[in-house]
Amino acid sequence: MPQDEAKGSGRASFGNPHFRSTMSATTDQRLQALFRAVFELSPATEVTRCQQTTTAAWDSMAHVSLIAAIESEFGLTIDAGDSLTLTSYEATRSYLDGQGV
């Protein structure tokens, strides 16, 4: 798992056994609800394992919708370069954590 790119945070990335997310449970729930809504995932789907390569509904337009939804829900502006790295739930969670959400 790549190192977290949060500036000045010194935090290890998600997937690192020493990783401790600062994301609250509520934010986590919101992110999961967001993924479920954007990709219309069934209640049985384990959202935290969602990846672009293995999620059928995750095409380019859905990715645009995902980025817009994250910006809307969490009040962020996601740079064009960063948006291309958010290709899984884990990567997104890590990114939000780096943003202090």
Add this chain to the structure above:
Amino acid sequence: MNFLEARRIVDEFAGGPELPVLLAMSGTGEPLELYLRAAAAAHGRNVRVRLLPFNTLQQALLNPPSAEEREVFLLLPWDLAPELDWRSGVPAARLDPSAVLDRADQVLERVRRRPAASVLYLPAPIPAAFGDAPTQEAVAGMLRARAAQIGARLLPPETFSLSSYFASGLPVAGRSLGGVAMAVVELAAQPPREPAKLLVTDLDNTLWRGVIAEDGIAGVAWSAEGAGYRHFVYQTFLRRLKGEGVLLAAVSRNSPDVALGPLRTGRMTLREDDFVSVVASYHAKSAQIRELARQLNLGLDAVVFVDDNPVELEEVSRELPAVHCLTFPRQDEGLPALLADLNQKFGRRELTAEDRGRTELYRRRLEGMMPQSVEGADLQDFLRDLRMRMLLHDRSTGDRARAVQLINKTNQFNLNGRRVTDEAVAAVLAAGGRLLSATLEDRTGSHGEILAMLMTADGTVTSFVLSCRVFQRRAEQAFCAWLAEQPDPPTRMAYGPTERNEPFQMFLGDPAFGPAVEGTVAWDPAAWARAHAGNLALFEVVAPVQA
């Protein structure tokens, strides 16, 4: 409105009338769809959104509009001038501002000609294509101004996201999606609007500065100088509207000869014959406006009403919600916004000979107009929201100058029109009489001392006045309700009709008064207290303090 909130609104929406909308934008619009559905659901509508394929706005402008859908254009600077598109990079050579603006004018003219189109303009930054910063800024400003000129609603610049536009072609920042969707739906849901046809204006402190019944012709101001300046400019604007075929009317709580006095001097910009009707009475303004519209055979949505008094505006807007109510500003700085609103409401009109003669044609129709119903709106809630406070003063000792002045300058709500000297008042007080007054405050501030009552020792009210600035607030009813509960309330009033005191004559119509003939009118405090407890409850009453 964020993503999950929009999703929740859509999931919980039970359905409603369909609202077919073409959102005409050149960029990526798909992420807006959820928010459009949520915004429409908030209006009780089920929106059916059609988006244009990416970067096909210019082609769409060449196709005729569909009669089955409302068009809302979301335009950015590069929709007016494609060479300003960030996604194409900065042009190799500096752009010619004139050529850019010419292209923009052509695009905007095509948009303007679409009869049912509404327009949003997002004044996003433009690439550095003009070689120097001042030209850059001037062109950006002119594009925005030209869009506004065709009636575009301007979005805040921060609505634009360059990151999002680079990444996906969606020009709207994620945090602004809800706001843009709300704006699109508001525009789409509005019925196409014809320009208004009738402007109804108040007179006192609107057409002129001052209160004609209190200040007299010499005391009101309407000239291009001093206190009358903004009223002068307002009159010149109304004169222009009249010349373009807009009908002017006036409604005023006054007697007719008093209201018409300034208009007949020949010294105002407007004259009596510029109006199809000047309706002066003490009836509810909503009743007067309703009758005006009926006699002119106009829908109420064709009427704009301008007044400085928030109580009158509230009464009209509650009783006649289709009428557009605008506030005449109390300060000069508010005038540009009022004129801009009026300009927008009355739109741009092609002039015909019929337009020029319209006022005279309609004047003849309206002679003898009288409202069929004089009842106005129930303002209880509005008055309660004002959080009015009545501070009562016993001016029997101490400074009574303002109270005496009020008795001597008030004409309309005046028991008998009699003027009093300070010596005469002093004599009444020395003989055991009382002089009471009241100051009115509300959540907007203080209205000053607005009421005065002089009573002789035997309980006869010989002077009772209320400033016309606070008519309609039931202050006179509330004051009398408080008085009725005091020890030894008065039981008689020395009434006398005058040419100007019709409001007081109407006040005497209350069942707690005996017959209103000249002389002494009986007053039943207990009956008054029972009947007007609700009016007293509208006020926080602060007990008299010594002056």
